[in-house]
Amino acid sequence: MAILEANGTRIHYTDSGPGSGSETIVFSHGLLFSGAMFGKQVEQFKDRYRCITFDHRGQGGSAVAADGYDMDTLTEDAAALIEALEVGPCHFAGLSMGGFVGMRLAIRRPELLETLMLLETTADDEPAENGPKYTQLNFVARWFGLRLVIKKVMPIMFSKSFMNDPTRAEDRKYWADRICENHKIGVTRAVKGVIHRDGIYDQIEQINLPTLIIVGEEDTATVPAKSERMHAKIKGSRLVRVPRAGHSSTIEEPAAVNAAIETFLGEQ
Numbered sequence: 001m002a003i004l005e006a007n008g009t010r011i012h013y014t015d016s017g018p019g020s021g022s023e024t025i026v027f028s029h030g031l032l033f034s035g036a037m038f039g040k041q042v043e044q045f046k047d048r049y050r051c052i053t054f055d056h057r058g059q060g061g062s063a064v065a066a067d068g069y070d071m072d073t074l075t076e077d078a079a080a081l082i083e084a085l086e087v088g089p090c091h092f093a094g095l096s097m098g099g100f101v102g103m104r105l106a107i108r109r110p111e112l113l114e115t116l117m118l119l120e121t122t123a124d125d126e127p128a129e130n131g132p133k134y135t136q137l138n139f140v141a142r143w144f145g146l147r148l149v150i151k152k153v154m155p156i157m158f159s160k161s162f163m164n165d166p167t168r169a170e171d172r173k174y175w176a177d178r179i180c181e182n183h184k185i186g187v188t189r190a191v192k193g194v195i196h197r198d199g200i201y202d203q204i205e206q207i208n209l210p211t212l213i214i215v216g217e218e219d220t221a222t223v224p225a226k227s228e229r230m231h232a233k234i235k236g237s238r239l240v241r242v243p244r245a246g247h248s249s250t251i252e253e254p255a256a257v258n259a260a261i262e263t264f265l266g267e268q
Contacts, residue, residue: 003061004054006080009068012061013054013081017046023114024050024087028078028098030120030248031194032157032179032187034060037095040254041261049091049265054081056097058186065186069193071097075104082112091265093117095250096222097194104200106207115268116207117261119214120247122226123233125199134195142188146180153179159218159246175251204233211237212264214257216245238264 004011014035017024025045027038035053042051055062056074068074078101082088092113094102099121106116126134146153154176155163162168211234215227224241231239240260245253 004081004084006084007068007073007077009057009065009077010063011054011057011077011081013052013085014042015050015052015085016042017050018048019050020086022048022050024052024090026078026082026087026090026092027051027053028092028094028101029053029056029060030096030098030157031190032059032153032182033248034178036060036178037248037250038093041093041250041258044254044258045261050087052081052085052087052090054078056101056190058190059182062186064183064189069189071100071104071193071197074193075101075108078105079109079112088112089114091115091117093119093261094121095119096121096247097190100194100197103204103207106209106211107200107203110207110209113209115210115212115265117212117214117264118227118230119257120216120219120222120249121230122222123199123201123204123230124226125197126195130195134191138188138191138195142184145184146182146187150176150180156221157247159216159244159252161218161244162246162248162252171251175248201229201233204230205235207234210264210268212260213237213239214242214249214260215239216242216247216249216252218244218246219249221247 034055057065099118215224242256
């Protein structure tokens with residue numbers, strides 16, 4: 001397990017592929033997950049790209065920090081990791097919360113990025129109607145554990161197609177178990193950071209990098225209309241909608257996601 005001291009915390013990361021001198025893809029995961037959610041992407045691209053995944057503070061294998069779960073600090077964490085590993089400018093792929101980080105990097109530290117890939121994410125703040133529901137789930141998870149809320153969390157994170165497919169029962173159990181392995185204090189602090197984040201929609205027109213936007217047709221956490229809004233605002237961006245995918249498209253429909261990334265990177 002590789003651990004990096006970055007921005008005052010310990011960040012867990014994986015480093016796969018041909019090594020220094022190669023173009024690098026850095027993968028930034030969504031809330032409740034870890035870099036493992038990009039396993040199929042790393043498998044696809046590691047022969048040609050150096051592939052780095054990392055876990056945000058408080059999640060996966062990274063340390064549970066006392067603070068710093070706001071999006072600005074998480075962005076500083078990502079920048080510190082890119083600088084410490086000397087992989088900039090890199091291709092940066094951020095899903096959901098990872099996309100919040102990716103957009104901020106592209107605006108504030110564009111010299112660290114070569115391209116930007118935004119999956120299942122939004123430039124808006126969290127809808128007001130989600131606050132009470134997510135806060136209640138977070139309270140139960142914090143005091144009683146994620147197992148008590150996992151049945152309500154899974155339909156938020158995955159599409160109806162994935163949840164109702166009898167051939168994917170083992171996949172559902174695997175990812176439910178991985179979510180429940182999160183440290184309950186770290187992950188609930190991360191949830192608060194997402195709930196209370198500020199939107200940056202009025203800033204994303206500053207993004208001046210080749211940008212790919214991917215969204216699952218069945219994403220209910222960040223509905224496709226939010227990706228359409230970003231696409232309209234980020235000059236020259238490309239939008240790909242993935243059938244049968246929800247908020248975790250890299251897991252649900254990896255072949256379609258990989259094909260979109262392959263095409264995008266091949267044109268750079």
